Amino acid sequence: MIVPFRNTRRLFVASYPIAIIHAELHTLFQRIEDGTVVFADGQISAIGPFREVRLPRRAERIDAQGRPVTPGLIDLHIHGVEGCDLFGEELTEAAQRLPRHGVTAFVPTTLTLPEEEILPRLQTMARVIETNPPGARILGIHIEGPHLSPKRPGMANPAWFRPLTPEAIPRYQAAASGRILLWTFAPEEGGAMQAISVLIAHGIIPVIGHSDATYDQAVEAIRRGARQVTHFFNAMRPFHHREPGLFTAALLDSRVIVQLIADGQHVHPAAIRLLFQVKGSSRVALISDAIPMAGLPPGRYTWLGYEVIVADGRCQTPEGALAGSVALMDEGLRVLIEEVGIDPLHAVRSATWTPAQALGLRTFGRLRPGAPADLVLWARWGIPEAVWIGGERLV
Numbered sequence: 001m002i003v004p005f006r007n008t009r010r011l012f013v014a015s016y017p018i019a020i021i022h023a024e025l026h027t028l029f030q031r032i033e034d035g036t037v038v039f040a041d042g043q044i045s046a047i048g049p050f051r052e053v054r055l056p057r058r059a060e061r062i063d064a065q066g067r068p069v070t071p072g073l074i075d076l077h078i079h080g081v082e083g084c085d086l087f088g089e090e091l092t093e094a095a096q097r098l099p100r101h102g103v104t105a106f107v108p109t110t111l112t113l114p115e116e117e118i119l120p121r122l123q124t125m126a127r128v129i130e131t132n133p134p135g136a137r138i139l140g141i142h143i144e145g146p147h148l149s150p151k152r153p154g155m156a157n158p159a160w161f162r163p164l165t166p167e168a169i170p171r172y173q174a175a176a177s178g179r180i181l182l183w184t185f186a187p188e189e190g191g192a193m194q195a196i197s198v199l200i201a202h203g204i205i206p207v208i209g210h211s212d213a214t215y216d217q218a219v220e221a222i223r224r225g226a227r228q229v230t231h232f233f234n235a236m237r238p239f240h241h242r243e244p245g246l247f248t249a250a251l252l253d254s255r256v257i258v259q260l261i262a263d264g265q266h267v268h269p270a271a272i273r274l275l276f277q278v279k280g281s282s283r284v285a286l287i288s289d290a291i292p293m294a295g296l297p298p299g300r301y302t303w304l305g306y307e308v309i310v311a312d313g314r315c316q317t318p319e320g321a322l323a324g325s326v327a328l329m330d331e332g333l334r335v336l337i338e339e340v341g342i343d344p345l346h347a348v349r350s351a352t353w354t355p356a357q358a359l360g361l362r363t364f365g366r367l368r369p370g371a372p373a374d375l376v377l378w379a380r381w382g383i384p385e386a387v388w389i390g391g392e393r394l395v
Helices: 091-101 115-130 168-175 192-201 215-224 245-252 269-279 329-340 344-351 353-358
Strands: 018-026 031-040 043-049 060-063 068-071 073-078 103-108 141-144 180-185 205-208 257-261 284-287 299-303 306-311 314-316 375-380 383-389
Touching: 018 344, 018 375, 068 344, 073 091, 073 141, 073 284, 073 329, 073 353, 091 103, 091 115, 091 329, 091 383, 103 141, 103 383, 115 141, 115 168, 168 180, 168 192, 180 192, 192 205, 192 215, 205 215, 215 245, 245 269, 257 269, 257 353, 269 284, 269 329, 284 329, 284 344, 284 353, 329 344, 344 353
Parallel strands: 018 060, 018 068, 073 103, 141 180, 180 205, 257 284
Antiparallel strands: 018 031, 031 043, 068 375, 299 306, 306 314, 375 383
């Protein structure tokens, strides 16, 4: 399914071209050790080895001195950053803060609350998106809850859970002014399986998550059009050799993209290596699942009525359940490369091109002529030095 890119914000960009030279370029299929990328008018115009790219005469030259340059990171699943809650008007401020973490586009994600509280917040989010605030591109809205399994609640309050129904979808989408792009739900709950076709009809990508689905139920949901799994390994039925569950259904189907949190807390490095080996980086989308406490000091916080404790790089409820992540996409990319041992080319692909493909954005998430000039120059993995969005330098 091709999803139209809805952010029509026109950034102010310099009329002269910019050339990043002597960079380690990470394209979709290759690493160019001494590369050059040229961009102007918001788009990449040339890319290749330094000796083969002719630089425009008036180009501003930036010497990367061998440091990596990648497409901007795209986060499909994020709740907050540096004290900002994306589930409301603070979405404006969050968009301005995310480029500091290498994120050039994202899908703000909701939280489980009673429906009467969710719908007004969706209206607020839609108003913010409509204003096209400066900063990272806001691609749409990701619904996560309350249509989850009480057997796999994570940090969410099961008292507010309801099976997804076809009738709920237009109600939510109307509140969001058509901005809902992803919808995480448990397809085995109630009649939620029948809602998959309705989601697709409303331009929404069905995402299986917080689910206790059996293997057969997961296969049926995929057959009906579900093509993603939320934070794979977490809040889902685990593998068993007599009931392989959603875990195996997603691994075996090449159409399914799985979202992965790589914060060093949610998934063991060996499990991540297994996932990349089985699915490949073109079907593993790095996400942050970051909460508003990401970037804040350790401590005890309250988030929309949920109490969470942040300590030692981990966020959990007082009962010990993981409560999202306090690591953002830049840290997740570093963990993949430096702690898990994923080849940088594949790690970058999972944080850029694969999320773009998951949303149907065919020109995003890659370095090639004609692609948007959403770029990150890295001081080192995990530390962005410079970030451009649509050719405008924001960091």
